[in-house]
Amino acid sequence: MTTIMWPREVNWKDLRFGVEIEFVGGQPEQLELLPGWVMALDEHQVDSAGAQSGSELKPPPILWRDRKQLQVMLDRLSEQGAEANWSCGLHVHVGLEPWGQDIILPLLDAALCCQDALRSLLQTSEHRLLFCPPVTPEMRSRYMEQPCADAVHNSGRPQSHRCGINTAAWFDIGTVEIRYANGSLNYDEVLRTAELCLRFVAAVGAGRQLSPDPELLAAQLGAPAGGYPFPASPPQWFKERTWLEEALFPLLAPIAASCVPNGEILHIIPTAEGLLVGIEDTSDGSMSEHKLQLPLTGWGFTAG
Template identity: 60%
Template sequence: MWPKSVDWKLIRFGVEIEFVEANPESVELLPGWEMSPEERQIDETGKESGGELKTPPLYWEEREQIRVMLDRLVRRGAKANWSCGLHVHVDLAAWGEPIVEPLLDAALASQHAMRSLLGTSGHRFLYVPPVTEEMRRRYAAERTESAMHNPGRPQSHRCGINARPWFDIGTVEIRYANGSLDYDEIVRTVELYLRFVAAVGAGHRLPGDSAGLAGALGAATCGYPSPTPCPQWYKERMWLEEALIPVLSPQTELLEPGGEIHHIIPVPGRLHVAVEKPDGTLRVFAFRPTASGWELLEEVAAAG
């Protein structure tokens, strides 16, 4: 049912907390919490480490669980750096499928304001692409999961305001926040997102500037996870990746039709090209440049 007014404190949510350095398997979990050690992040040396900690579905009154788990993470040496993000899933059960179109409309109106309010680091824009008018038109014509996907772009199915999880787990995922292990920053971000979804669910039209958006939602204007600049070597790796994706995409399309290049990592004597399949899993291919073109060496095991 939409529109429908729901107290934001009564909407369930789940948080995905990315971190580096700690050994994920060493962290004792509260009941219902999950650790994903395969979701490694990049540490300051360029190596993958850490993982992703996931809450169970929580209500606002249960948020102290987050503080407990953050304390355990930090005691194990976990840190949030420039490679980490903070993703929050908000339950849409109170409205059901009718809220999906209003969420797309709200994203088109306010997504840049949301990104600005949260101070999303520029190097993370790749992971929070915008909802587009074309996506909105596709969804109006055919209410399917595939309407949320813009083929041919890395991360194209993970918009900053990402309604695609509705089809799998009944949520919208909001991905703009920078990484953090600070309890106050995390719950402030959760509150912003809950207020946003509640406002959309109630049928409110939201403004397109960050100050106006915060005011309309009754949310904080500051105190969210701070942006952290990435190292120069990472910028250079991303520039190289952007240059290589159009060159290698024809090769990977033959190997994994419908897949998208997720990332490219140089290793001695070759490039490891990770291709994300339509089901979200990765295949990794080793290529070597030669005088006559790109040579496929082998398929290698995906990390994790």
């Protein structure tokens, strides 16, 4: 006999969660970590000069009663001179253990109804929308036909398979990832963001009908309507680089795919030697970089 795990009332404070804290500056290699915390030293952000900087700090799965760990680690980052700039995001993972896979379809339905409201509450910076695209009706249809990670994968631009409400994370680590928040090292802002995400998932898990209006949604959830990380505008050079990427992407995508099967372009960076193209293999998440020569006739990659 199959046990139906959704809907089920669960106190949001009893859900395990984690926060991916992106930052620039500081000394991430030397930061003293609390037990279970991880510094992803291969995850860099971009500083004001365009250089790779900082890292991404991750806690182990914690409960609301453990939230002071966040304050300790945020204080340690700030003491090192780290900060969250326009290139940083704040991603909240919420554990789905009480419902299992039964909650994935309700989460997709909730996303189709409320993702714009959630994005509005979290004030997602316009330039970061590329990294948190919307759930689509086509994803829901695919999931109904075959409930698997590929059904909620959105191929296309950099990291576009990770939607703003990323249910694919269930198949990797048993969570849903909510990616809309801008970066912050402010404890109150981080905590409000985590609370909003926890309350949202708990409400979906309970089978509640939620409003697509931001203020009504916050009221329904009992979450703050404001006080989340503020959006920050990128520098002009970054905007120009983004425009260049958008113009080159349709031309370079077939070349990237022939170079790396299942490859998606992560970035296109102008250098003195040509274009440096970062390509992610979506089958295993590995990333490689390739130089694109710009001859008078024809295009071709050389080893990065």
